[in-house]
Amino acid sequence: MFKAPLKDPKPMPLKSRPSHRVLGIDPGSRSTGYGVIDTDGTRSVRIAGGCIRVNHLPWPQRLSRLFDGIAQVVAEYQPHEIAVEQLIFARDATAALKLGQARGAVLCAGLRENMPVHEYSPKSVKLAVVGTGGAEKSQIQHMVCLLLSLPETPSEDEADALALALCHAHAMGLPPRRRVAASWRDFRP
Amino acid sequence: MFKAPLKDPKPMPLKSRPSHRVLGIDPGSRSTGYGVIDTDGTRSVRIAGGCIRVNHLPWPQRLSRLFDGIAQVVAEYQPHEIAVEQLIFARDATAALKLGQARGAVLCAGLRENMPVHEYSPKSVKLAVVGTGGAEKSQIQHMVCLLLSLPETPSEDEADALALALCHAHAMGLPPRRRVAASWRDFRP
Numbered sequence: 562m563f564k565a566p567l568k569d570p571k572p573m574p575l576k577s578r579p580s581h582r583v584l585g586i587d588p589g590s591r592s593t594g595y596g597v598i599d600t601d602g603t604r605s606v607r608i609a610g611g612c613i614r615v616n617h618l619p620w621p622q623r624l625s626r627l628f629d630g631i632a633q634v635v636a637e638y639q640p641h642e643i644a645v646e647q648l649i650f651a652r653d654a655t656a657a658l659k660l661g662q663a664r665g666a667v668l669c670a671g672l673r674e675n676m677p678v679h680e681y682s683p684k685s686v687k688l689a690v691v692g693t694g695g696a697e698k699s700q701i702q703h704m705v706c707l708l709l710s711l712p713e714t715p716s717e718d719e720a721d722a723l724a725l726a727l728c729h730a731h732a733m734g735l736p737p738r739r740r741v742a743a744s745w746r747d748f749r750p
Numbered sequence: 751m752f753k754a755p756l757k758d759p760k761p762m763p764l765k766s767r768p769s770h771r772v773l774g775i776d777p778g779s780r781s782t783g784y785g786v787i788d789t790d791g792t793r794s795v796r797i798a799g800g801c802i803r804v805n806h807l808p809w810p811q812r813l814s815r816l817f818d819g820i821a822q823v824v825a826e827y828q829p830h831e832i833a834v835e836q837l838i839f840a841r842d843a844t845a846a847l848k849l850g851q852a853r854g855a856v857l858c859a860g861l862r863e864n865m866p867v868h869e870y871s872p873k874s875v876k877l878a879v880v881g882t883g884g885a886e887k888s889q890i891q892h893m894v895c896l897l898l899s900l901p902e903t904p905s906e907d908e909a910d911a912l913a914l915a916l917c918h919a920h921a922m923g924l925p926p927r928r929r930v931a932a933s934w935r936d937f938r939p
Contacts, residue, residue: 628862654846
């Protein structure tokens with residue numbers, strides 16, 4: 562059984578209520594990132610995040626592990642909505658089949674709780690978080706770290722998932738610290 | 751909520767015991783066929799079968815419906831094992847993503863019950879049921895109808911699912927009426 566990491570011991574409290582809890586998921590057939598944020602319209606804080614690695618497992622146990630992992634995160638953190646990357650293309654049909662199965666597994670884990678699922682294209686996520694649609698992974702990691710005032714840089718998978726959650730907060734009309742997002746051009750990795 | 755069709759009122763009883771119950775699934779992003787058979791090593795009987803149509807639903811509700819549908823079939827008929835088509839290629843990456851997601855959803859519905867899942871290539875299914883790896887849909891429908899002594903021809907999706915279950919029975923060393931299978935060449939659709 563997948564064990565979700567413990568919550569941050571002292572997540573930064575939101576000043577205003579009601580807050581909205583969003584679960585971002587970056588599905589992958591080798592590892593799936595997830596990130597939970599609370600957002601109140603002006604600020605977002607990370608509640609939990611991590612990565613479910615399944616590359617050591619055979620098919621179809623990978624799917625089962627992904628399903629259980631996301632179902633456990635949903636049960637533990639009780640998000641209101643899910644944000645997931647919109648899949649438009651893949652390297653080839655074989656990769657697409659694998660990725661599709663992983664996505665089906667993690668979506669089912671959320672859908673069973675009747676949660677709304679929102680899809681965002683990679684470009685719109687990068688635009689919302691970094692300010693440019695052609696941003697690289699390291700730029701997303703850096704901006705997620707800044708936007709959520711994280712003590713250390715999250716892994717690529719977790720950063721992508723948190724970025725999806727932030728993108729949804731943005732799309733809801735709850736811009737996550739636009740001031741910081743606008744300062745992206747000052748960052749040179 | 752998906753409603754599984756009622757069991758056949760009088761499924762043909764197997765002469766010898768113990769019997770083995772196999773659920774065959776033919777996943778599709780528009781409709782998913784399923785078929786449940788009991789096999790005792792010499793004969794197989796259809797216990798249930800049908801098709802879960804989701805082409806009228808938006809994504810990702812399709813996945814949820816597929817998941818619920820297969821989960822309900824599993825709960826109702828309590829199969830011992832699942833047989834599913836091995837996906838090797840797809841028309842293109844976009845089609846593969848959709849098909850992969852549907853497959854992930856239906857597999858998760860079975861995997862949650864800790865059932866073994868067996869994959870068979872389309873060619874091996876056709877070989878086991880029809881006797882030739884290049885068989886057409888109508889030939890599969892006809893042979894499934896003969897092998898299971900069905901009163902009427904099942905739909906294409908259900909026939910594919912029942913053929914997968916029969917293929918697994920065959921692979922287990924439980925040949926499903928080889929005599930009838932060998933008579934395929936006498937059939938001209």
